Amino acid sequence: MTPSLDLVPRIVAGAVPAIGRLISRAEAGSAEARPALAEIYGRAGRAHIVGLTGVPGSGKSTLVATLTAHLRRGGQKVGVVAIDPSSPYSGGAILGDRIRMAEHVTDAGVYIRSMATRGTMGGMARAALDAVDILDVAGFDTVIIETVGVGQDEVEIARASHTTVVVSAPGLGDEIQAIKAGILEIADIHVVSKCDRSDANRTLTDLKQMLTLGALTTGRSEWRIPVIGLSAYKGEGFEALIGAIGDHRRVAFETEAGAQRRRAIARFRLEKTAENLLMERFLRKSGALSGPLAERLSARDGDPYSLANTLLEDALGPEAGGAGARS
Amino acid sequence: MTPSLDLVPRIVAGAVPAIGRLISRAEAGSAEARPALAEIYGRAGRAHIVGLTGVPGSGKSTLVATLTAHLRRGGQKVGVVAIDPSSPYSGGAILGDRIRMAEHVTDAGVYIRSMATRGTMGGMARAALDAVDILDVAGFDTVIIETVGVGQDEVEIARASHTTVVVSAPGLGDEIQAIKAGILEIADIHVVSKCDRSDANRTLTDLKQMLTLGALTTGRSEWRIPVIGLSAYKGEGFEALIGAIGDHRRVAFETEAGAQRRRAIARFRLEKTAENLLMERFLRKSGALSGPLAERLSARDGDPYSLANTLLEDALGPEAGGAGARS
Numbered sequence: 001m002t003p004s005l006d007l008v009p010r011i012v013a014g015a016v017p018a019i020g021r022l023i024s025r026a027e028a029g030s031a032e033a034r035p036a037l038a039e040i041y042g043r044a045g046r047a048h049i050v051g052l053t054g055v056p057g058s059g060k061s062t063l064v065a066t067l068t069a070h071l072r073r074g075g076q077k078v079g080v081v082a083i084d085p086s087s088p089y090s091g092g093a094i095l096g097d098r099i100r101m102a103e104h105v106t107d108a109g110v111y112i113r114s115m116a117t118r119g120t121m122g123g124m125a126r127a128a129l130d131a132v133d134i135l136d137v138a139g140f141d142t143v144i145i146e147t148v149g150v151g152q153d154e155v156e157i158a159r160a161s162h163t164t165v166v167v168s169a170p171g172l173g174d175e176i177q178a179i180k181a182g183i184l185e186i187a188d189i190h191v192v193s194k195c196d197r198s199d200a201n202r203t204l205t206d207l208k209q210m211l212t213l214g215a216l217t218t219g220r221s222e223w224r225i226p227v228i229g230l231s232a233y234k235g236e237g238f239e240a241l242i243g244a245i246g247d248h249r250r251v252a253f254e255t256e257a258g259a260q261r262r263r264a265i266a267r268f269r270l271e272k273t274a275e276n277l278l279m280e281r282f283l284r285k286s287g288a289l290s291g292p293l294a295e296r297l298s299a300r301d302g303d304p305y306s307l308a309n310t311l312l313e314d315a316l317g318p319e320a321g322g323a324g325a326r327s
Numbered sequence: 328m329t330p331s332l333d334l335v336p337r338i339v340a341g342a343v344p345a346i347g348r349l350i351s352r353a354e355a356g357s358a359e360a361r362p363a364l365a366e367i368y369g370r371a372g373r374a375h376i377v378g379l380t381g382v383p384g385s386g387k388s389t390l391v392a393t394l395t396a397h398l399r400r401g402g403q404k405v406g407v408v409a410i411d412p413s414s415p416y417s418g419g420a421i422l423g424d425r426i427r428m429a430e431h432v433t434d435a436g437v438y439i440r441s442m443a444t445r446g447t448m449g450g451m452a453r454a455a456l457d458a459v460d461i462l463d464v465a466g467f468d469t470v471i472i473e474t475v476g477v478g479q480d481e482v483e484i485a486r487a488s489h490t491t492v493v494v495s496a497p498g499l500g501d502e503i504q505a506i507k508a509g510i511l512e513i514a515d516i517h518v519v520s521k522c523d524r525s526d527a528n529r530t531l532t533d534l535k536q537m538l539t540l541g542a543l544t545t546g547r548s549e550w551r552i553p554v555i556g557l558s559a560y561k562g563e564g565f566e567a568l569i570g571a572i573g574d575h576r577r578v579a580f581e582t583e584a585g586a587q588r589r590r591a592i593a594r595f596r597l598e599k600t601a602e603n604l605l606m607e608r609f610l611r612k613s614g615a616l617s618g619p620l621a622e623r624l625s626a627r628d629g630d631p632y633s634l635a636n637t638l639l640e641d642a643l644g645p646e647a648g649g650a651g652a653r654s
Contacts, residue, residue, distance in 0.1 A: 038630030045627065056383055057499070126631070172384070267621035273635035274613065275606060278643070282605055286598070294594035300372065303365030304453070308601035316605070316643075 004036035011040070011138050016111065019138050023113055026130035029123060029280060040133050047079070047136035048249045051158035053149040053183055054167030059193035062232045063167055064146050070238045071142055072109055079135030079143040080112045081128055083154055111135060123279075125157050125272040142245075149183040158186060160265045162252035163245055165189045168207065170199040184210070187225060188251075189244045195229035195237065204229050222257045223248065285315035331363035338367070338465050343438065346465050350440055353457035356450060356607060367460050374406070374463035375576045378485035380476040380510055381494030386520035389559045390494055391473050397565045398469055399436055406462030406470040407439045408455055410481060438462060450606075452484050452599040469572075476510040485513060487592050489579035490572055492516045495534065497526040511537070514552060515578075516571045522556035522564065531556050549584045550575065612642040 004025055010018035022040070025033035052067075054060040068078045113135075115128055128145060135143045145161055147154040158164055166187035171194075184190075184207075192203045207227045226244050230237035252258040293307045302310075331352055337345035349367070352360035379394075381387040395405045442455055455472060462470045472488055474481040485491055493514035498521075511517075511534075519530045534554045553571050557564035579585040620634045629637075 034632045038632055041630040042627055129631075263621060263625045266625035267617060269631050270621045270624050270634055270638060271613070271617055273631040274617075274638045274642075275609065277632070277635055278605065278609055278639055279602060282602065286601065290594060290598055290601075294590060294597045297597050298590045298593035300369055303368040304456075304596050304600040305361045305365055305604070307597055308604050311597060311601045312605055315601075 004030070004033040005039065008036050008039050008137075011134060012043070014138050016108070019111060019134055020113075022134050023115075023127075023131045026134070027115055027127045029127070029276070037130050037133070040130070040137050044133040044136040047132070047140055047143045048163065048245075048252070049132055049136075049143050049145065049161040050245060051145045051147070051161030051164040052167065053147045053155065053158035053164070053186075054169070054191075054193075055149045055172065055183070057172055058149075058167045058169040059232065060146060060148070060167050063191065063193055063230065064144060066232050066235075066238055067144070067241065068110055070242050072107065074242065076141040077109045077139055078111075079132070079138075079140035080110070081131045081135070081143065081145050082112070082114045083124065083128060083145070083147040083157060111138070111140060123276045124153055125160065125269070126276045128157055129160060129269050129272075155183055155186065156268065158183075160268050162258070162261070163188050163248040165191055165241075165245070167191045167193050168203055169193045170195075170197050170203040188223065188248050189241070190225060190227040191237075191241060192227065192229045194231065194233075196231040196233045200229060222255055223251050282312075282315055286311055289314045331357070331360040332366065335363050335366050335464075338461060339370070341466050343435070346438060346461055347440075349461050350442075350458045353461070354442055354454045356454070356603070364457050364460070367457070367464050371460040371463040374459070374467055375469045375490065375572075375579070376459055376463075376472065376488040377469055377572060378472045378474070378488030378491040379494065380474045380482065380485035380491070380513075381496070381518075381520075382476045382499065382510070384499055385476075385494045385496040386559065387473060387475070387494050390518065390520055390557065391471060393559050393565055394471070394568065395437055397569050399434065401569065403468040404436045404466055405438075406459075406465075406467035407437070408458045408462070408470065408472050409439070409441045410451065410455060410472070410474040410484060438465070438467060450603045451480055452487065452596070453603045455484055456487060456596050456599075482510055482513065483595065485510075487595050489585070489588070490515050490575040492518055492568075492572070494518045494520055495530055496520045497522075497524050497530040515550065515575050516568070517552060517554040518564075518568060519554065519556050521558065521560075523558040523560045527556060549582060550578050609639075609642055613638055616641045 002021070004022060007018040007022045011022060022033060022036060026037055052060065052064060054063075064080060064082070068080065071078045113131060115124070115131065132143045132145060145157060147158045149155060149158070149166070158166075164186050166183055166189075168184075168190065169192065190207050190211075192200055192207065194200055195204070204227060211225055211227065226240075228237055228240045228244060230241065252261065290311055293302075293311050296302045297304060297307050329348070331349060334345040334349045338349060349360060349363060353364055379387065379391060381390075391407060391409075395407065398405045440458060442451070442458065459470045459472060472484060474485045476482060476485070476493070485493075491513050493510055493516075495511075495517065496519065517534050517538075519527055519534065521527055522531070531554060538552055538554065553567075555564055555567050555571060557568065579588065617638055620629075620638050623629045624631060624634050
């Protein structure tokens with residue numbers, strides 16, 4: 001196996017196999033890759049990171065494909081890190097909607113990576129942000145993090161970007177509308193997809209009204225959140241979206257609010273990485289220990305809290321384990 | 328504040344205010360509540376726990392409401408623990424679809440509780456399973472855990488039940504179908520909702536075919552997974568579903584496979600509780616420490632891994648912290 005550190009100069013040169021390999025090692029949580037990822041982090045910081053999220057059925061994947069095409073036409077190299085739901089058994093990412101990206105697969109100016117959501121406990125955010133840095137260092141100008149707008153981890157990752165785009169669509173059911181309500185507040189840019197539909201106007205008006213009422217503008221007075229209607233079918237609205245992303249890039253890189261946001265992202269990343277390392281260590285040490293304790297729990301010889309404390313003490317010692325948890 | 332231990336006899340007597348209070352304390356992760364939750368755990372084990380999950384738009388909430396009505400008619404007391412998506416800012420559960428449960432709110436034989444998904448890092452699973460036990464001890468015969476079938480945590484919780492019901496619906500978009508693929512394998516019982524629609528037959532046939540091909544039956548040879556068509560609109564299929572749930576209850580409580588499943592649930596619960604206690608302790612200790620380290624990370628004076636190691640060491644000591652994570 002090529003040592004990860006040897007991959008770094010190849011990544012800097014934009015070599016696709018090296019990019020793929022280091023992302024895979026980051027995703028696997030390989031300790032061997034950490035010095036290389038540290039090196040990558042030190043060189044990153046140039047790319048514009050765009051988080052793109054929306055509920056299932058909002059037309060997110062079509063938007064990513066079209067947006068990529070438009071950015072390419074403007075001469076940019078575009079990276080996409082897509083966080084996909086994964087099967088609890090197979091552990092594999094579902095690549096269904098990646099098919100829509102097929103037009104880009106032969107274009108060296110586009111790199112698309114699907115990541116599974118299996119690495120919970122902070123691992124998904126850590127790996128996704130490592131992947132973004134790798135693409136940044138490899139010379140991609142815009143890196144899109146695409147996540148489904150359901151699940152707290154997914155929403156948090158979409159926020160850990162310079163510019164967050166939230167996609168809404170007309171005519172979704174109640175349940176999806178309710179989920180949507182949870183992600184509207186994170187948008188720097190609102191997009192309403194499927195604007196060739198007659199009911200799209202209602203969605204546009206609703207969003208604009210919420211913005212006018214100040215419901216969705218938490219602490220971002222230096223930026224007027226736009227609401228952009230898109231139709232992938234008619235090819236309308238994409239210039240406006242590209243323009244808004246460019247405008248917000250300036251806010252992100254040239255204002256105090258942008259600097260503050262980058263500090264918040266750094267803090268999120270630090271905490272997620274720490275949580276992930278801690279959980280990794282715990283799981284590595286607890287694996288062999290939890291079976292007998294689970295038997296006791298199953299037999300109701302002990303309760304979840306006291307047995308969990310025992311497991312923590314056995315795995316990590318009294319300081320990090322039970323004693324502290326009891327305090 | 329009433330000490331949590333004093334709530335236990337009231338919960339045993341079925342007092343609704345006591346039930347609500349202890350669930351709230353479990354949800355908040357209150358350390359004071361742990362002896363009471365331990366006591367509850369020791370008394371629980373009688374209720375049939377039914378996990379019910381499906382993608383957004385599958386008609387899950389309508390199904391829970393109708394299922395509840397049917398179980399009530401059979402004389403059972405029914406508890407529902409619904410895991411709802413939450414806003415990243417407001418932290419509140421979205422209660423939109425609870426409206427469909429309105430017919431049950433004045434019925435003392437039904438208890439419905441929405442829980443937010445905010446407590447990630449294992450906290451959601453821990454709190455949901457504590458809530459299930461509280462309802463169990465309070466005399467509810469069937470406790471339904473309803474989760475949206477997106478997000479690994481949500482799917483894992485639906486699996487942590489005696490009987491897992493997965494709801495599919497005809498006519499959902501590609502993106503939702505892809506997500507659905509990830510949850511089909513966890514079903515003990517498949518339900519296809521909206522069977523008054525003409526395209527429902529296709530969904531039924533697809534599921535049956537997958538089952539015939541052995542694609543969805545991982546290690547459950549003692550139970551033939553049924554596929555049940557439902558129409559809430561026409562009121563059809565619910566008797567068959569109640570029958571199947573009853574049949575699977577016998578598998579869960581009276582067979583070796585059922586005992587094995589209960590042991591697996593105990594292990595899941597032990598590990599989730601331990602992860603949650605560990606993460607709680609880390610976050611409590613790291614809060615004040617992470618600001619300055621995040622500043623360094625933001626300035627690229629250090630990389631995420633080494634600064635995360637420093638944070639772990641500072642918060643939990645070298646054993647649980649950096650030293651181990653480096654090994």
